[in-house]
Amino acid sequence: MIVDSHVHAGEYYRHFTSAFAAEMMATTGKPADALGTPEHELLAQMDAAGVDHAFLLAFDVQRVEGFKVPNEFVADMCRRHPGRFTGFASVDAGTAGAAAELRRAVEELGLRGLKTAPCYLRMSPADRRWYDVYETAQELGIPVLVHTGYTPAKKADPRYFPPQLLDPVARDFPGLRLVLAHLGTPWTDAALDLLARHPLVHADLSIFSWYRPVPTVTAALAQARRLGVMDRLLWGTDHPFCTMTDSVERMRSLTSDPGQWPDGVPLSEAEHASLMGGAAAQLLQSADRVHG
Ligand SMILES: [Zn+2]
Known part of the structure; x- marks a missing residue:
C-alpha cells in the first residue's frame, strides 16, 4: 500500500491568489495555474503512480495571504472518494475560534488530521496561541502536520522555518503525534534529532526526497537508521510541487544502488x-485507537 502523506487540495481559480501561485510555482518549472489540480486529474496521477491513498490537506492562510483552501472543500473530496483520502483540516491560531473550528472539522466534517502553516502565518509553531489547538488535537487523537523548513512564499517569516521550534511543543504535548513536513529541509539533521528526542514526533519526506540530490537523501536516511527513527518517516510529494510518478521512482531506486x-x-x-x-x-x- 502506497500512501502519499502530503498532498495539497485546491483549485486555482477558486482558492489561491495569483501572486501566491506565481511565487510557489516559480521554481517547479510548472505554470502558476498548476498550483490547483482538478479532482479527476489528481486521482489519475495517483493511479498512474500506484498511490493508493493520500493525506489531503486544507490550507488556511487567509489572514496573511488572503485565501484559504477550506476544510469543507477537503471533506467533500474525501466523501466523494471513500478510501482514497484522509482529510487534514487547517486552522489559523492567529484568528479567534481556531480550536473550535478544528473540533468541528473533525467531529462534523470527518477530517482526521490537522495541517498548520505557522511560518506562512508569521507565527512560531511554539506560539502560545497554538496551544489550545494542540490541546484539542491531542484530545481528538489526530496527527498534526506542521510546515517546517524553507518556503519560497514571500510573505512567510523565515524566523519560523526551523523545525527545532517544535521542541517545546513536543515536550508540552507528550501525547500529540506531530509530523514535521519536508523533514525540515534544509535543517534535516535537526529534524531527525527531534524525532530521536521525542517518540511521537514524525516527519514527512515531501519535497526533500525528490528535490535534493540522491546522496543528500541517502545521507539523511542513513542517519535516521542510525538514530532508530526510520519507522517514523513518511514518504510524500507535496503535490502539486512534485510529480508522484517521479518521486515514487526515485524512492524505488534507493533500494538498489549501494x-x-x-x-x-x-x-x-x-x-x-x-x-x-x-x-x-x-x-x-494510532489515531483511530484514541478515537475508539
Ligand atoms: Zn505542503
Missing part, C-alpha cells in the same frame, strides 16, 4: 514499505 549510500547499505524492502505507506498507516491507526 554506491549511493554512505554506509553502502541501500533501503531494505521492509524500510521501503514503511516509508511508502506503512508508517503512514500506523500513524492513522
Whole structure:
C-alpha cells in the first residue's frame, strides 16, 4: 500500500491568489495555474503512480495571504472518494475560534488530521496561541502536520522555518503525534534529532526526497537508521510541487544502488514499505485507537 502523506487540495481559480501561485510555482518549472489540480486529474496521477491513498490537506492562510483552501472543500473530496483520502483540516491560531473550528472539522466534517502553516502565518509553531489547538488535537487523537523548513512564499517569516521550534511543543504535548513536513529541509539533521528526542514526533519526506540530490537523501536516511527513527518517516510529494510518478521512482531506486549510500547499505524492502505507506498507516491507526 502506497500512501502519499502530503498532498495539497485546491483549485486555482477558486482558492489561491495569483501572486501566491506565481511565487510557489516559480521554481517547479510548472505554470502558476498548476498550483490547483482538478479532482479527476489528481486521482489519475495517483493511479498512474500506484498511490493508493493520500493525506489531503486544507490550507488556511487567509489572514496573511488572503485565501484559504477550506476544510469543507477537503471533506467533500474525501466523501466523494471513500478510501482514497484522509482529510487534514487547517486552522489559523492567529484568528479567534481556531480550536473550535478544528473540533468541528473533525467531529462534523470527518477530517482526521490537522495541517498548520505557522511560518506562512508569521507565527512560531511554539506560539502560545497554538496551544489550545494542540490541546484539542491531542484530545481528538489526530496527527498534526506542521510546515517546517524553507518556503519560497514571500510573505512567510523565515524566523519560523526551523523545525527545532517544535521542541517545546513536543515536550508540552507528550501525547500529540506531530509530523514535521519536508523533514525540515534544509535543517534535516535537526529534524531527525527531534524525532530521536521525542517518540511521537514524525516527519514527512515531501519535497526533500525528490528535490535534493540522491546522496543528500541517502545521507539523511542513513542517519535516521542510525538514530532508530526510520519507522517514523513518511514518504510524500507535496503535490502539486512534485510529480508522484517521479518521486515514487526515485524512492524505488534507493533500494538498489549501494554506491549511493554512505554506509553502502541501500533501503531494505521492509524500510521501503514503511516509508511508502506503512508508517503512514500506523500513524492513522494510532489515531483511530484514541478515537475508539
Ligand atoms: Zn505542503
